[in-house]
Amino acid sequence: MIAEKPAGLLTIGDRGLGGTSFYKIMLEHVKTTSKGKERIYVVHRLDREVSGLIYFQSRRRCRSNLKTNGPLQKNSIMPLLKALLTTMQEPYDHG
Numbered sequence: 001m002i003a004e005k006p007a008g009l010l011t012i013g014d015r016g017l018g019g020t021s022f023y024k025i026m027l028e029h030v031k032t033t034s035k036g037k038e039r040i041y042v043v044h045r046l047d048r049e050v051s052g053l054i055y056f057q058s059r060r061r062c063r064s065n066l067k068t069n070g071p072l073q074k075n076s077i078m079p080l081l082k083a084l085l086t087t088m089q090e091p092y093d094h095g
Contacts, residue, residue, distance in 0.1 A: 001026075001040060001056040011045040011054060026056060 005011060005022045013021035023042055030040050040056040 001030075001058070002053050003056065005046055005051060005054045007049055007051040010048050012042055022054060026054075 003022075003026055010019075010021040012023045013019050023040075027040055030038050038058060040058055043055040043057050046052050046054060
């Protein structure tokens with residue numbers, strides 16, 4: 001799952017301090033829509049001041065693999081996402 005985090009919101013909250021975070025908001029949404037059957041895990045973080053896309057994974061093992069072996073380790077996730085979004089916005093050729 002990919003979602004856009006607004007600026008001014010922590011990606012993951014500080015333990016023990018309470019408050020809200022983008023992860024808590026998204027987790028609550030996923031739990032509600034899946035009737036408690038699904039969870040999500042943050043693959044990467046953005047600073048509080050930064051807005052942008054956050055990649056969530058529904059399986060912990062896949063998240064770990066992505067963090068150690070995947071495109072995030074090589075800092076190539078943003079070009080991949082930009083290419084995906086550009087492709088999605090291009091007109092479809094029915095030809």
